Amino acid sequence: MASAAITFKILLLSALFAAVLVNSYRFEVGDERGWTKPTGKDPVSYNQWAGRNRFHIGDTVYFKYQNDSVLVVTSADYLNCNTSNPISKFEDGETVFQFDHSGFFYFISGQADHCKAGQKIIIRVMHPSEVESPEPAPSPQATGGDGGGWDSSNWEPLGFNSTTKLSVVSYLMTVLAGVFVVLYLFM
Numbered sequence: 001m002a003s004a005a006i007t008f009k010i011l012l013l014s015a016l017f018a019a020v021l022v023n024s025y026r027f028e029v030g031d032e033r034g035w036t037k038p039t040g041k042d043p044v045s046y047n048q049w050a051g052r053n054r055f056h057i058g059d060t061v062y063f064k065y066q067n068d069s070v071l072v073v074t075s076a077d078y079l080n081c082n083t084s085n086p087i088s089k090f091e092d093g094e095t096v097f098q099f100d101h102s103g104f105f106y107f108i109s110g111q112a113d114h115c116k117a118g119q120k121i122i123i124r125v126m127h128p129s130e131v132e133s134p135e136p137a138p139s140p141q142a143t144g145g146d147g148g149g150w151d152s153s154n155w156e157p158l159g160f161n162s163t164t165k166l167s168v169v170s171y172l173m174t175v176l177a178g179v180f181v182v183l184y185l186f187m
Contacts, residue, residue, distance in 0.1 A: 037111075057125060063090070071110050081112050083108065083115070102127040108120040
């Protein structure tokens with residue numbers, strides 16, 4: 001009977017841990033290049049990258065960098081690349097920042113010249129009640145060109161939506177929890 005109680009406690013802790021994992025996503029700032037000073041040849045700016053993603057409370061952003069730092073600043077300090085009065089400062093080379101409320105978060109490089117070169121980012125964290133509406137379908141072209149009724153010039157790459165990944169992970173964690181419950185009941 002003691003082993004059943006221990007098994008139940010392990011299952012309960014696993015379910016609680018899984019619930020935490022299901023409710024957040026980790027975004028890597030700058031993707032493969034990381035948090036670096038822009039070279040001018042970068043295909044996407046940090047703010048363009050942020051605009052293609054949907055951030056929610058509980059999500060985290062991961063900054064990977066060398067010989068630099070990440071500052072969380074006010075909007076005024078963001079605009080002026082003011083590094084002297086940060087809200088938070090990180091210098092560990094691998095910073096993970098978790099969003100604890102909705103609204104705008106302003107990040108800049110700790111080196112003012114890097115910030116002025118574009119190493120800064122504004123991230124908007126969605127309010128929990130905001131519902132993302134789907135993009136409207138493109139209307140057919142009146143001339144019927146060779147696009148089959150589609151105006152492909154208006155399409156941009158789709159942004160990653162953490163909600164999609166959350167639903168898949170949520171489903172998998174529910175299945176895993178169900179397996180544990182069945183094993184517990186029949187063992």
